[in-house]
Amino acid sequence: MQKIGILGGGQLGMMFIQNALSYPVEIHVLDPSPEASCAPIAHRFVVGDFNDYDTVMRFAQEVDIVGIEIEHVNLQAMKDLKAMGKKVIPDPDVLEIIQDKGLQKEFYLQHNIPTAPMKNEDDFPVVQKLHKGGYDGKGVKILTEKNRLEKFDEASVFEELADIALELAVIVARNEQGETAIYPVVEQVFNPTYNLLDYLLTPARIDEETAKRAQEIALKVVNAFQSPGIFAVELFLNKDGEIWVNETAPRVHNSGHSTIEAAYCSQFDMMLRVLMNYPLGSTQLKCKSAMLNIIGAENQWGEAEPGGLDALLGVPGAAIHWYAKKITQPGRKMGHATFVGDNFEWIISQIEQVRDALKSIEKKV
Amino acid sequence: MQKIGILGGGQLGMMFIQNALSYPVEIHVLDPSPEASCAPIAHRFVVGDFNDYDTVMRFAQEVDIVGIEIEHVNLQAMKDLKAMGKKVIPDPDVLEIIQDKGLQKEFYLQHNIPTAPMKNEDDFPVVQKLHKGGYDGKGVKILTEKNRLEKFDEASVFEELADIALELAVIVARNEQGETAIYPVVEQVFNPTYNLLDYLLTPARIDEETAKRAQEIALKVVNAFQSPGIFAVELFLNKDGEIWVNETAPRVHNSGHSTIEAAYCSQFDMMLRVLMNYPLGSTQLKCKSAMLNIIGAENQWGEAEPGGLDALLGVPGAAIHWYAKKITQPGRKMGHATFVGDNFEWIISQIEQVRDALKSIEKKV
Numbered sequence: 129m130q131k132i133g134i135l136g137g138g139q140l141g142m143m144f145i146q147n148a149l150s151y152p153v154e155i156h157v158l159d160p161s162p163e164a165s166c167a168p169i170a171h172r173f174v175v176g177d178f179n180d181y182d183t184v185m186r187f188a189q190e191v192d193i194v195g196i197e198i199e200h201v202n203l204q205a206m207k208d209l210k211a212m213g214k215k216v217i218p219d220p221d222v223l224e225i226i227q228d229k230g231l232q233k234e235f236y237l238q239h240n241i242p243t244a245p246m247k248n249e250d251d252f253p254v255v256q257k258l259h260k261g262g263y264d265g266k267g268v269k270i271l272t273e274k275n276r277l278e279k280f281d282e283a284s285v286f287e288e289l290a291d292i293a294l295e296l297a298v299i300v301a302r303n304e305q306g307e308t309a310i311y312p313v314v315e316q317v318f319n320p321t322y323n324l325l326d327y328l329l330t331p332a333r334i335d336e337e338t339a340k341r342a343q344e345i346a347l348k349v350v351n352a353f354q355s356p357g358i359f360a361v362e363l364f365l366n367k368d369g370e371i372w373v374n375e376t377a378p379r380v381h382n383s384g385h386s387t388i389e390a391a392y393c394s395q396f397d398m399m400l401r402v403l404m405n406y407p408l409g410s411t412q413l414k415c416k417s418a419m420l421n422i423i424g425a426e427n428q429w430g431e432a433e434p435g436g437l438d439a440l441l442g443v444p445g446a447a448i449h450w451y452a453k454k455i456t457q458p459g460r461k462m463g464h465a466t467f468v469g470d471n472f473e474w475i476i477s478q479i480e481q482v483r484d485a486l487k488s489i490e491k492k493v
Numbered sequence: 494m495q496k497i498g499i500l501g502g503g504q505l506g507m508m509f510i511q512n513a514l515s516y517p518v519e520i521h522v523l524d525p526s527p528e529a530s531c532a533p534i535a536h537r538f539v540v541g542d543f544n545d546y547d548t549v550m551r552f553a554q555e556v557d558i559v560g561i562e563i564e565h566v567n568l569q570a571m572k573d574l575k576a577m578g579k580k581v582i583p584d585p586d587v588l589e590i591i592q593d594k595g596l597q598k599e600f601y602l603q604h605n606i607p608t609a610p611m612k613n614e615d616d617f618p619v620v621q622k623l624h625k626g627g628y629d630g631k632g633v634k635i636l637t638e639k640n641r642l643e644k645f646d647e648a649s650v651f652e653e654l655a656d657i658a659l660e661l662a663v664i665v666a667r668n669e670q671g672e673t674a675i676y677p678v679v680e681q682v683f684n685p686t687y688n689l690l691d692y693l694l695t696p697a698r699i700d701e702e703t704a705k706r707a708q709e710i711a712l713k714v715v716n717a718f719q720s721p722g723i724f725a726v727e728l729f730l731n732k733d734g735e736i737w738v739n740e741t742a743p744r745v746h747n748s749g750h751s752t753i754e755a756a757y758c759s760q761f762d763m764m765l766r767v768l769m770n771y772p773l774g775s776t777q778l779k780c781k782s783a784m785l786n787i788i789g790a791e792n793q794w795g796e797a798e799p800g801g802l803d804a805l806l807g808v809p810g811a812a813i814h815w816y817a818k819k820i821t822q823p824g825r826k827m828g829h830a831t832f833v834g835d836n837f838e839w840i841i842s843q844i845e846q847v848r849d850a851l852k853s854i855e856k857k858v
Contacts, residue, residue: 129798142514146511146512146514146515147511149507149511149534149817150511150812150813150814150815151813151815152797152798152799152802152815152817168534168536169514169533169534171533392809392810392833393810393812397812401806406802406803406806407803407806407807409806409809410809410810412809412810414755414779414780414833415779432517433494433517434517437517437771438771438772441766441771441772441774442772444757444774444775444777445757445758445775445777447515447758447762448515448516449515450515450516450517452514452517468757468779
C-alpha cells in the first residue's frame with residue numbers, strides 16, 4: 129500500500145484523512161503537538177517539528193510520497209528529499225517562493241501576474257507584509273501617517289493598498305502531467321460593522337466574465353509555478369474591476385472547505401488524487417454553499433465544545449466540522465459549518481439565525 | 494465528551510466514524526477481528542465478540558450510548574444495558590423481532606403491513622427463510638418441486654414468492670421524540686443475464702405515487718417499531734403494483750451508501766444525529782446517484798487492492814469507498830463506488846464503462 133506522509137497535523141490534515149480513509153492508502157502525519165487533530169486517526173502519527181531538518185528527513189524515510197498541510201516546513205529537507213528521488217508535492221522550489229512574501233511578489237511581477245504594485249515604504253497609505261512568518265493574516269499591516277511608528281522592523285514587502293470591492297479565492301489543482309482542475313470562485317463576505325471575515329459563499333456572486341477572469345489569473349499563477357499540488361489563490365477584485373493576486377497558499381485552504389459538501393470532488397479528495405497521481409476530480413458544484421468558521425469565544429480558555437450546535441444542526445443541509453482541538457482560545461479556529469442549498473437568500477437567512485450562537489466555548493462541567 | 498459505543502467494526506462502522514470525526518464525540522468499537530475496518534480509526538477499539546454477553550456488558554460500561562452496525566448482537570446484554578439505564582439504540586425489543594424472521598413476519602402481519610403472505614411449506618413454489626442467522630441474502634431459498642430436497646432443516650418462515658417488478662429500499666430515521674426523516678426510494682437494478690444485483694439508483698425510477706406509497710409503508714414499519722434508530726426497509730414492488738415489505742435492517746445499510754455523496758445528510762450522519770439526539774438531518778438529494786458494490790474477484794484470495802480504480806476516478810463525480818479489508822475473497826464486499834450526476838442515462842453509461850474492471854483483486858507484488 130502506498131504511504132503518504134503529511135507535514136502538519138491540524139484540521140486540514142484531519143479532513144484530508146477523513147476522506148483518504150476511503151482509499152487503499154496509508155497516511156502518516158508529522159506534527160509537534162501530540163494533541164493535534166490528526167493524532168487519533170493517522171495510520172502513523174509522529175510527534176515532531178516539521179521545521180526541523182532531521183525530523184522531517186527521518187519521518188519521510190518511511191513514506192512514498194510527502195505532502196503538506198502547512199507551508200512553513202523545513203525547506204532544505206524538502207529539497208534533499210526531492211533530490212533523493214522521493215516524490216514531494218508541491219515542488220520545494222514553489223515552497224521557497226511562497227514562504228517568502230518578497231520572492232512571491234517578485235514571482236508575480238516576473239510572470240506578468242496582476243498584483244498590487246510595489247511602493248515606497250513611506251508613501252502612505254501602504255501595505256507592509258513581512259517576508260517571513262506571516263500566516264493567517266498575521267504579519268500584514270496597513271501603514272498610514274498616523275500609525276507609521278507601528279511598522280515592523282523585519283524585511284518586508286511594501287505594496288499599494290488595494291481599493292477592494294470583493295475578496296475572492298480560487299482553488300486550482302495541478303497534477304504531475306501538468307493537467308489542471310479549477311474550482312468555482314469563492315467570495316469572502318465581510319461583516320460591515322466589524323470588517324471581519326464573516327462567511328464564504330461559493331460560487332461568488334459576480335458576473336460570469338469576472339469569474340472567468342479570476343479563474344484564468346489563478347490558473348496562470350499555478351501554471352507559472354509548474355508544480356503539482358493544490359493551490360489556493362487569494363484575489364482582490366478592485367472597485368475599478370481589476371483583479372490582483374494577493375497571495376497563494378500551496379495547499380488545501382479554508383476557502384475550499386465547502387467543497388466537501390458542495391463539489392463533486394472536494395479539495396481534500398483532489399489533494400489525494402494529486403499526491404497519488406490518480407485522475408483529477410470534477411470541480412463541478414452540486415449546489416450553492418456557505419462556510420462559516422467556528423471561532424473561540426472571548427474570555428474562554430478551557431476544554432472546548434461547540435456552542436450552538438443544536439441550532440446549527442436544525443438547519444436543513446447544515447454540517448459541522450469540529451476540529452477536535454482540546455482547548456478553546458479567543459479567536460482560535462475550532463471548526464467550521466457548511467450550509468448548502470439552491471439559493472443564497474435562503475442560505476444567508478439560515479446563517480443569520482445561528483451565527484451568534486455558533487462559537488467555541490468552554491465545556492460546562 | 495459523549496462516548497458512543499458501536500457493536501460491529503466493519504465498513505458500516507468505518508463510514509460512520511469517518512463522518513463522526515467531524516463532531517465532538519468519541520467512538521468506541523467492539524469487533525472480533527483485530528483487522529476490522531474500524532480498528533485504525535476508532536478512538537477505542539476492543540477486540541471481542543459482540544455475541545458474547547459478558548464482552549458486550551464490559552465494552553458498554555465505558556460508553557454513554559450503545560449503537561450497532563450489525564443486528565446479530567447479544568440480545569440479553571442489550572436488554573440488560575437498557576434496564577440499567579444505558580441509552581441503547583435501536584431498542585432491544587426491535588432487535589429481538591428483527592433477529593428472528595418468524596417474529597419479524599408476525600410483526601408485519603399484526604401491524605397490517607403488506608408483506609408476502611405465509612404459505613404451506615409444500616405448496617411450491619415457496620420461499621423459505623430461516624428464522625435465525627440469515628444475513629446478506631444467506632438463509633433464504635426458493636423451493637420448487639424440483640429442488641424441494643434442498644430445504645433447510647432449521648425453523649423457518651414459508652411465504653409466497655413475490656412476482657417482482659422492482660426491488661426497492663427506503664431508509665427511515667426515527668429519533669427519541671418519535672420524529673422521523675424518510676429518504677427517497679432506492680431502486681435495485683439487477684443484471685438480467687445473471688440475475689445478480691448490479692447497482693442501485695437513487696431516486697428510484699418509479700412514478701411519484703408509487704414512491705410515496707413505498708415511503709409510507711416504510712414509515713409505517715418504523716413507527717410500528719416505536720424505537721429510535723436508522724432502519725432500512727427492503728420492499729418488493731410486485732408486477733400487479735402492490736408493495737410488500739421483504740425485511741427490515743435496524744441500521745445503516747448498503748442501499749443508503751450513495752447518501753454520502755448525494756443527500757444533504759448522509760445515512761451515517763443521520764445515525765450519529767439519532768444516537769446523540771441532535772436534530773434529524775435533511776434527506777433531500779443534491780443530485781441523482783448510483784452505487785456499485787466492489788466485490789472480490791473469482792479465484793483471488795490474497796492481499797486486496799481495487800482493480801479499475803484509475804478508470805473509476807476518471808469518471809466525473811465518481812467516488813470510491815474502499816473498506817480497508819486486508820484479504821480479498823471471491824464475492825466478498827470489499828468496497829463500493831458512487832456515481833453522481835443530473836441524469837441516469839449518463840450515470841449508467843459511466844457505470845458500463847468501468848463495471849467490468851472494478852473489482853477487488855490480489856495485489857500484484
